[in-house]
Amino acid sequence: MKKILTGAVAAIALVGVASPAAAQTNQLHYASPGPIPYTITNPGFFGTLAGELGVALQVGTRYTATADAPSDSETATPTVNVAFNLSGTVNKDCSFYAGNTASATNINFGVIGVRTGNNENVNDAFEMVGPAVANVETLTAGCNFNNEVKIAKNDPNGLVNQTASGYDTLQFQNNIPYAVTAAWTGVAVGAVTTGTGQSLTVASNDSDGLGSLQQGAWRSAMTIDFTAPAVTSKGLVAGNYTGTTTLTLQAL
Template identity: 60%
Template sequence: MKKMLIGTVAAIAIAGLASPAAAQTNQLHYDGVQGFLLPSTLTNPGLIQAGQAELSVLGGIGTRYTANAGALGNVGNVGPVDVAFNLSGTVSKDCSFYAGNNASATNLDFGTIGILAGNNVNVTDAFEMVGPAVAIVTSATAGCNFSNVVKIEKDSAAGMVNQATGLSYDSNQFQANIPYRVHAAWTGVADGAGNVPGGPQQLDVSDSALSNTNNQGAWRSGMILTFTAPVAAKALVAGSYASTTHLTLTAL
């Protein structure tokens, strides 16, 4: 009797808990039970069928088995989850070229540009350059993080020009300018090449040209600039020679 009461109480508790949702398990089984004849009444004639098995068990005849399981129903919608997180940010366009720590680093002074001096040379050689003048600049940091234009531009296609004014000289024999060429070399990719490994790139401005450009994709590497003034075609007029060359890296 004690076990029967425990089972009945547990079944009632589970049924109460699961009331908002349909029970997943609801089993009631009897075996070995007998029916009982109860006194007849107007509303209950003869043998009462409903509950007779339970009366048999309570009377000590037969046995009963119950199994009930249930849980509260879902709260809210049931289904998969799809949440989109939109991440965004901005990277500024930038170009870089390390040109030393002060302005003096970019002053390329050839010093004395040697000529054939003295009176023991042939007149066709007198006052002419002894050899080329060369300057090499190496920067370990250069590049742009977007499509860009690498440009080299001289202030004059004539090259280094004599700074004296009002010069007079035989133009058949002398010149007051020293042409030079510029060569730049770095590692990068041509603009429009797509996502590809970088390779050797270069830009040249000839000794008779004013400027030149090279369109590049994003790149970063060292850069080497070589300035070469070949031996001038004619003898040089004495004086100070000067020129300015601009290297510009411009993101598009």
């Protein structure tokens, strides 16, 4: 029996595809030159019976080619997006440089001058000669979050002579009212904008000696001015006049 591929050359090409699934090879072919010539390609059930009968009777031939390989372990993804979520925490903080020692915040006016001349008119005697002023400046102040700036006097009456006793209340007083003004560069609470000049004042006649202003995050120099207007309506009782003003920067 002659071979069907007499005088021909068969070249086998092996192909693999690492991409979307391709059909795997499964070929079945029958052929016979006679006595009844036929070719059958990928037959069904009855075609296979006919082809196998030709092979059994040695009047036909058969060609098969099968190939198989396991598929991807899971669905292939030509594009992969990986989102990295970065996170960290910045603690809320407020800062105010107030010198290197506790004594740096002790503000002493020294002698608060009163009219002591024996030639003063009685209506002027023992009244303040002029206003008492003090100024504090720090180059480092601020908060890194929405915050509140507060000013609180320990006594709304201002500087008070705690030891004064025995005086005519129509002619003398034992307190010196004073105003406090803090100034810095900042923004309104919740605002995202360029900083501008901000200030908070507690007046000398403020009834409770308290004041506050909410701000967004800010950092700048800060000045604090203390001004005690001259008391000219009454004389001052001699003694030590003291008062405390507390500045608070508090993150909200």
